[in-house]
Amino acid sequence: MAVAKLGAVVLDCLDPVALAGFYAELLGGEVEQQEGWVDLTGVAGAPLAFQTAPGFVPPQWPRADASQQFHLDLTVEDLDAAEKEVLALGATVLEAEDRQRTFRVYADPAGHPFCLCAG
Structure with missing residues (x-):
């Protein structure tokens, strides 16, 4: 229980x-x-x-001395289309090295990390 x-x-x-x-x-x-x-x-x-x-003070990703504490995983149908939309809303890319994987890492306008995940 x-x-x-x-x-x-x-x-x-x-x-x-x-x-x-x-x-x-x-x-x-x-x-x-x-x-x-x-x-x-x-x-x-x-x-x-x-x-x-x-x-x-926004978290710094990925830095152990300014930890993100937690992040949100947001499921989307189309990563490329969703990325265009979140960037237009004011998100920033935190990690863009591997465009072939099933998730991408961003920060919201206040600096909180979140991931767009292929669903």
């Missing part, structure tokens, strides 16, 4: 509204604001939320 269930995955950032907007464009859903906190609702899978973190 489980002790708890996952309530949300919460990302720290300087601008939760902007980061929630990035993920709303990427995953769909609606941005719901509260003071210092934003929820992304109406999205399949684990809920995402975003909170203001004064002094936020």
